[in-house]
Amino acid sequence: MAVQDYFLPKSLDQALDLLVEHGPSLLVMAGGTIAMPLINDGVSMPEKVMGLRHAGLNTIRRDNGTLVIGATATLTQLGQQDYIPMLQEAVRHIGGWQIRNMGTVGGNLFAPPPAGDLAVALLALDATVTLASKKRGLRTILLQEFFTGFMTTALAPDELVTEVRVPLPRGKTGYVKYARKHANTPAIVTVATHIVTEGNKVVDARLALNAVGPHPIRAQRAEKLLVGLPLNAENISLAAKEAAAECDPSTDAIATDWYRRRMTEVFVRRVLEHLVEQE
Ligand SMILES: Cc1cc2nc3c(=O)[nH]c(=O)nc-3n(C[C@H](O)[C@H](O)[C@H](O)COP(=O)(O)OP(=O)(O)OC[C@H]3O[C@@H](n4cnc5c(N)ncnc54)[C@H](O)[C@@H]3O)c2cc1C
Incomplete structure (x- = not known):
């Protein structure tokens, strides 16, 4: 079965509406560097795909002592900020430039090991993850609590990752x-x-x-x-x-x-x- 529907929401609200409407049969995709190879190989055969690239989640900003990174900010974008040099260093070690141009910060939280080279730096910096659902609104948890097992996370089926917040390092x-x-x-x-x-x-x-x-x-x-x-x-x-x-x-x-x-x-x-x- 080939992909029948491809959705490209223009806001987080639209993306959450689509998640509610289509449920778990909707494959969420950010940069697609993990999702697309699985589709190409026939390992994953989704009927419906939602791309997050236009959902307005790709900004990186400093908010007092915190770096706020939108979930769909690319690895390249993150590598261009200089508030937290360890994150730039982590990005430099991920794939080649094509992967860094497409791959996202949010997507790296879902990468099975041995991938997750950015997520490990975020973990050392006590990052938190903000999750959004239509019904329950926003919740923020420690990244440490986000990871629950091999390829499992605390993300509920009706949730999306919206941002990662990183306190600027004190040491x-x-x-x-x-x-x-x-x-x-x-x-x-x-x-x-x-x-x-x-x-x-x-x-x-x-x-x-x-x-x-x-x-x-x-x-x-x-x-x-x-x-x-x-x-x-x-x-x-x-x-x-x-x-x-x-x-x-x-x-x-x-x-x-x-x-x-x-x-x-x-x-x-x-x-x-x-x-x-x-x-
Ligand atoms: C050739 C190659 C080399 C690579 N090298 C490395 C490497 O050296 N180190 C490394 O760590 N990784 C590596 N990767 C893996 C991958 O490219 C990165 O981990 C990247 O950050 C994944 O992001 P993405 O946006 O492309 O994920 P996607 O493929 O878009 O997403 C993967 C899955 O994550 C979930 N997801 C993504 N974003 C959200 C969101 N906002 N909310 C809810 N769910 C979401 C969805 O379930 C989605 O299906 C490599 C991949 C390739 C193909």
């Missing part, structure tokens, strides 16, 4: 995507961190990992281990080991679970060491 940030090639390649592990120190002690730590779990995850035991301690070689090494112990990698064509876990330790250590070198 130092670090990001590394380790892969088999330097560019346009899936991750073996991606590490994103945000560390706040006072004096010589860590007062707040975020350590997020991608490609080593069912979705981008926080290494919360490693984070807790760092808080209250100096960011020195000994504590970094303990946190890196803990992060490797608490991740949950799988084996695929890119790497084994053993190798992913091992590289998690190596790259968490390197990212944290790099933060110390910046001091």
